[in-house]
Amino acid sequence: MNRGRVYFAAQALAGAVWWIAVALSPFVREATLGGLDPVVVATFDVPLFVVASAAAAAGVRAAAWVATGWTILVALGLAAYATVTTEAGWGVLAMAAAAGGSVAALCLLLVGRVPTAWLASGPFAFRPAMPRSNSAAHLASSLGQIVVFWGFFLVVVPLVVAFLEQRWAVALPTPWPVGIAVAGITLLALASALGFWAAFSMSVLGDGTPLPAAMANRLVVAGPYRLIRNPMAVSGIAQGVAVGLLMSSWLVVVYALLGSLLWNYAIRPLEEADLDERFGDEYRRYRDSVRCWIPGAPKPRAVPAAV
Known part of the structure; x- marks a missing residue:
């Protein structure tokens, strides 16, 4: 069976179980x-979410469109309601997850895959940086990228997420706050150092930047790239987790982990295909020698010398 139909079947079952829990448990209903x-919500949600999801699982494409559209609408509506009233926060999280799953399942049902190529299009398309006579310009550009991207993804977004976490009343108590804060500071320092090291190596050795729209002109296999293929991604994910620890926000930690899934399953295949096309056997030897996520020494004589 198509994986999209399997998802919609699971969603229909989960929706039915949830409505039973709403009817039987005041705690679930309030949360x-x-x-x-x-009663009013069920009048619309049962046919448009539960029944439509079941029909989508049976292969009715129109029902998949209905279930997906309704799920997105409910997620947005509940988010607005919870932000104003501080109620139904857990419902927001549940429906937001269902909305994301429904969109992916709809894509699987219609075209058999989740189209991710648009993530590497337009200003985000993979393209090599303009060659420079020295690495200073690429280094300055890399530092500028760090300021912009780290400022947005590690400051602005976490602040918004933490605010909503409190506003939606879904924050959880933090055990050992001092120990968690120390762990967050340590992880943030180490991850940031890795990010700076990777950016420096990419600029100096690769004649480019970590940004996909200004990629290195040479394959970099030295510095942190000798130990792990994607140190910038590992750095960013670890930084996000560290920020969540420092803010005592489990939702920020989840945000960072979801970013890791997005990068691994949507961005990484596109990036690796581009590297394979540009560097051929040299990149394939490197890919087969150095792991993606877990640092380790490369296999002897398998990695080409840095250029």
């Missing part, structure tokens, strides 16, 4: 619906 009238 997911707040002060909303469950």
